[in-house]
């Protein structure tokens with residue numbers, strides 16, 4: 001009986017799938033021959049496949065078009081990219097080619113906005129949604145943007161005091177948003193999110209602090225973001241309805257209010273078994289908002305989203321070699337990789353995140369249950385379960401091509417991992433940041449690959465550590 005890795009995958013999932021197919025026992029990612037990339041650049045490596053960003057943006061926009069059509073929805077839809085998921089210029093500039101807006105989280109984001117404007121990647125009409133608990137360095141940069149004519153910069157108030165800072169420093173009429181503090185899901189250690197204003201305080205805050213100053217600033221947007229993401233469960237629908245009902249109440253006394261921002265939180269594929277109906281969710285969200293507005297007899301708001309993971313997550317892969325097998329007892333077989341999970345995919349270690357794991361080669365070998373180990377000294381530098389199953393199965397190392405290493409790909413790793421790990425810098429046990437390869441379309445539409453960053457050098461770390469001046 002044949003018991004190859006290919007058999008395992010085909011028995012468990014529909015395969016091949018969009019973005020993943022096998023040719024001659026080797027994996028192709030979005031049509032890219034990963035073996036060829038590995039032969040050219042070696043492992044460990046990070047791979048950014050930029051055309052995925054365009055297809056994700058277009059996919060979401062089209063689904064909103066469909067949902068608006070279905071419900072005869074009267075507002076507009078604005079796609080914002082949340083920069084914190086990946087601030088890299090090649091990501092943000094690629095996203096900006098597809099008629100999108102931006103969401104920021106910290107003062108230094110505004111420096112990115114300035115730079116994008118200088119490079120003519122954006123103009124002053126772009127919506128910049130400024131979230132976060134803001135220090136003066138952030139609010140003063142926001143005020144400067146507004147004073148310089150970026151008329152669609154919307155500071156989203158995270159607390160009541162924030163407004164005073166703009167009142168003092170913004171010299172032109174400006175728009176405001178308010179983040180509505182969500183109730184946390186029942187399994188979280190806290191009841192209410194620390195982010196935003198308490199829902200029950202917002203009407204009073206509006207009447208006391210905003211109403212009557214419409215020629216100076218206008219409340220335009222209510223914002224909600226749920227850490228757990230956009231999911232078809234009672235928690236999501238009840239939090240969404242809370243903000244929609246608040247919009248309906250406020251709209252009656254605040255005619256300028258015209259937008260609801262539902263934040264980010266679209267899930268992405270972390271397993272070949274991923275089954276999420278994006279169109280259903282968008283259609284339901286739009287339908288729910290419309291229904292509440294009709295009932296309250298108020299106009300439908302424009303809808304903003306701030307998709308981070310959805311925009312950039314599926315554009316990236318981390319590729320490692322298995323550099324050795326260790327059998328420490330009768331049950332556990334370790335495959336040691338040429339890097340570290342803690343340092344390159346910190347969410348696997350910090351919050352137990354699972355990514356889509358597939359071997360790049362040896363698909364015709366038999367498979368076995370293994371645990372993956374990183375090469376730091378840390379006992380927690382391991383990866384032992386997948387999204388769909390509490391185990392990891394991978395091809396055996398010998399078989400058809402005994403002299404060739406097994407290569408492993410962790411896919412859809414493009415959001416937050418570099419931001420949390422830090423890019424370069426000191427790393428646990430001084431395991432270097434892997435090289436980073438970009439694949440993009442050139443002007444003629446042909447795919448080209450190039451090195452964005454080489455593997456981090458010992459010198460770069462020694463300099464930070466003070467050994468080299």
Ligand SMILES: Cc1ncc(COP(=O)(O)O)c(C=O)c1O
Pocket residue numbers: 082085103131225229263264265266306307308309310415
């Ligand atoms: C305010 C806000 N908007 C959008 C996002 C993006 O979320 P995601 O990457 O899940 O789309 C985040 C993520 O933390 C956020 O805090």
